[in-house]
Amino acid sequence: MLPWSFLIFTLLWQAARLWLRPRRLERALRAQGLPGRPYRPFTSDAPVKNQQSPMPLGCHDIVPYVVPLLHGAVQEHGRTSVSWNGPVPTVTIVDARLTREVMFGKSGHFEKFPRTRVLSRLLTNGLPRHEGEKWVKHRKILGRAFHLEKLKVYRFFHEFALLHSFCYGWCEVDVCPEFLILAADTISRIAFGSSYLEGRRILALQSEQVDRIKASGKMISIPGYMSLPTKNNRRMREINNEIESVLEGIIAKKMQAMQEGESTKCDLLSLMLEPNMGKTDGNGRPAAGMTIEDVMEECKMCYLASTETPPTLLAWTMILLSMHPEWQDRAREEVLGLLRLHVFFMQPQVLILYQSMMQVTMILYEVLRLYPPAIAFHRKTYKETKLGGITYPAGVVIEMPLLLIHHDPNIWGADVHEFRPDRFAEGISKASNDPSAFLPFGWGPRICIGQNFVLFEAKMVVCMILQHFEFELAPTEMELVNVLLFIACSHLSLVGINNNRVQKHRA
Numbered sequence: 025m026l027p028w029s030f031l032i033f034t035l036l037w038q039a040a041r042l043w044l045r046p047r048r049l050e051r052a053l054r055a056q057g058l059p060g061r062p063y064r065p066f067t068s069d070a071p072v073k074n075q076q077s078p079m080p081l082g083c084h085d086i087v088p089y090v091v092p093l094l095h096g097a098v099q100e101h102g103r104t105s106v107s108w109n110g111p112v113p114t115v116t117i118v119d120a121r122l123t124r125e126v127m128f129g130k131s132g133h134f135e136k137f138p139r140t141r142v143l144s145r146l147l148t149n150g151l152p153r154h155e156g157e158k159w160v161k162h163r164k165i166l167g168r169a170f171h172l173e174k175l176k177v178y179r180f181f182h183e184f185a186l187l188h189s190f191c192y193g194w195c196e197v198d199v200c201p202e203f204l205i206l207a208a209d210t211i212s213r214i215a216f217g218s219s220y221l222e223g224r225r226i227l228a229l230q231s232e233q234v235d236r237i238k239a240s241g242k243m244i245s246i247p248g249y250m251s252l253p254t255k256n257n258r259r260m261r262e263i264n265n266e267i268e269s270v271l272e273g274i275i276a277k278k279m280q281a282m283q284e285g286e287s288t289k290c291d292l293l294s295l296m297l298e299p300n301m302g303k304t305d306g307n308g309r310p311a312a313g314m315t316i317e318d319v320m321e322e323c324k325m326c327y328l329a330s331t332e333t334p335p336t337l338l339a340w341t342m343i344l345l346s347m348h349p350e351w352q353d354r355a356r357e358e359v360l361g362l363l364r365l366h367v368f369f370m371q372p373q374v375l376i377l378y379q380s381m382m383q384v385t386m387i388l389y390e391v392l393r394l395y396p397p398a399i400a401f402h403r404k405t406y407k408e409t410k411l412g413g414i415t416y417p418a419g420v421v422i423e424m425p426l427l428l429i430h431h432d433p434n435i436w437g438a439d440v441h442e443f444r445p446d447r448f449a450e451g452i453s454k455a456s457n458d459p460s461a462f463l464p465f466g467w468g469p470r471i472c473i474g475q476n477f478v479l480f481e482a483k484m485v486v487c488m489i490l491q492h493f494e495f496e497l498a499p500t501e502m503e504l505v506n507v508l509l510f511i512a513c514s515h516l517s518l519v520g521i522n523n524n525r526v527q528k529h530r531a
């Protein structure tokens with residue numbers, strides 16, 4: 025009796041999930057005139073893998089190459105259209121004002137499009153995934169910790185000065201892996217006060233985990249799949265355990281040092297642990313801060329976020345400065361000028377130096393505009409919501425393709441696909457005809473918590489490189505690669521670096 029009722033229940037549930045619900049949502053969207061592909065069960069608008077021809081060198085019109093499916097949808101259906109990810113409708117909206125409205129979340133009817141539980145367990149279950157009170161508490165603690173002055177980032181500046189000893193004369197360098205290692209070293213030392221070797225181990229493990237998750241594809245979200253004793257599943261669990269055991273070691277060392285009187289104000293980990301020190305509730309749990317498991321998840325998140333996007337930003341900056349040597353010269357002139365002043369006044373005040381780099385700032389903004397590491401935002405309606413004159417029922421994913429907004433000629437003008445950092449000469453708000461269309465770090469309460477840290481890191485690295493090297497693209501075939509999570513540039517990142525020429529230039 026029981027198996028039959030179970031079978032009937034499962035069939036009804038699947039019929040509702042795969043047919044009745046999507047059809048109801050489709051009718052509600054179509055009735056309001058939204059164009060797009062009709063729902064077909066068991067199919068998805070799978071991302072198109074690769075563009076036939078490689079992108080021509082010097083062309084920054086990357087939308088058709090990076091997001092061909094989205095590009096096609098906008099050409100065919102206009103700036104708002106429906107597509108399907110299995111039984112879930114996704115409405116793509118290419119509109120900066122509506123994007124800000126959704127991201128600001130004033131109505132409170134949008135939630136972050138959830139990653140599956142398995143993915144959170146295997147990668148990280150940190151701040152970007154939290155909602156409600158837990159998000160408020162963690163955001164407050166991490167927000168405090170990410171203040172530049174608190175992180176004592178200037179210590180890193182002096183250590184980074186060693187970089188110039190890396191290469192003499194002309195050589196070819198694949199900058200992407202170099203920046204990846206640099207990012208892991210930076211987050212290890214500055215955020216956790218731990219050794220760079222621990223950081224590199226975590227980087228290697230997380231990279232392997234991401235590769236394995238990508239290779240597993242949709243299988244990973246099938247209930248129970250991860251419990252199967254396959255070789256891949258076993259390895260993924262091993263990786264997770266090893267990352268956690270390295271982090272446990274780092275956290276234990278830090279807690280001991282803090283108990284022995286080490287300052288609690290000098291790195292991110294101390295600042296995360298500090299609210300807990302000595303204060304527990306009646307049940308022995310931390311009164312104000314996070315549990316150790318929470319701290320561990322936030323550490324994983326920091327490692328992942330720091331090694332995912334900043335290397336992309338740095339690599340594209342090198343590539344664009346190689347393609348546009350006039351901007352490389354302008355930036356170098358500024359850096360050398362500022363450093364001369366800096367030495368003259370004998371002020372090792374890196375934060376002042378950081379704030380004075382106008383040309384470098386404009387260049388980084390233009391790189392983030394043309395090649396934003398996060399190419400789209402996603403939110404899901406969990407209540408019926410009105411947006412831009414359309415009423416969206418609960419359960420619709422809203423996709424806001426930042427890349428298309430950053431490449432919209434209506435916002436940025438006819439030269440939208442040109443590398444023109446001077447459009448930011450009078451600040452972000454005057455760079456386009458929509459003062460808030462520049463959104464590389466998101467918008468609203470969930471704006472990137474690491475943005476100041478990233479911009480500081482990028483400026484320091486660019487400053488150091490410009491000081492010591494001249495660079496141009498290595499004579500290698502160019503190809504733009506679109507990767508699931510961000511615009512990576514692995515085939516583009518070979519950069520020829522010349523140390524001698526800068527030495528001569530300076531003399």
Ligand code: HEM
Nearest residue numbers: 151152326329330333334398464465466470472473474478
């Ligand atoms: C170039 C580098 C980076 C870019 C372009 C970037 C971009 C973004 C964007 C667009 C969001 C908002 C996502 C959304 O609302 O759906 C975000 C959120 C976030 N970022 Fe970054 N990020 C960068 C680096 C970092 C770093 C280095 C960290 C930390 C170490 C970090 C930590 C976070 C966190 C914790 C959130 C979630 C905040 C919340 O939900 O309250 N990011 N980032």
